[in-house]
Amino acid sequence: MIPYKNLHRLSSILAYELGDESIRIEFVSGAVRDYTYENVGRDHVEAMKKCAIKGKGLGSYVMQNERHFIALRDIRVSRKST
Template sequence: MERYKNLEGHSGVTGYEIHDDSIRVEFNHDAVYEYTYESAGRRIIERMKKLAASGKGLSTYISRTVREKFGKKL
């Protein structure tokens, strides 16, 4: 799991793991959710990957756009 940079300083996201057709997001060093092309759509997953790598805006994007479109909680 890669550490999320959290450049804005107030994100609940603490880590992420990018795969070809999915992304796993860790919240508060605890819960990990897997978002897939199947569960959320390709466009959303690719945007999440970019936000994760940039270290800014991922938590907001998830709460406003992605919401409950995760494939599973790990």
């Protein structure tokens, strides 16, 4: 994992790891979450990667979109089980 630069010093993000179609984020709480093209969509993953590389805005981006991410994951899980 790459330590998050946290240029604003207020982030809930500790570290991240970039994949071809994903980003893994470690939060200061200790939680680790994987965001993938499959579970949140390409546009969100790529936007989070840009924030991670810049070292700012990643925590805000995740917080602003978390409800949307949960909804997308729930929709995809229910589609797989039917």
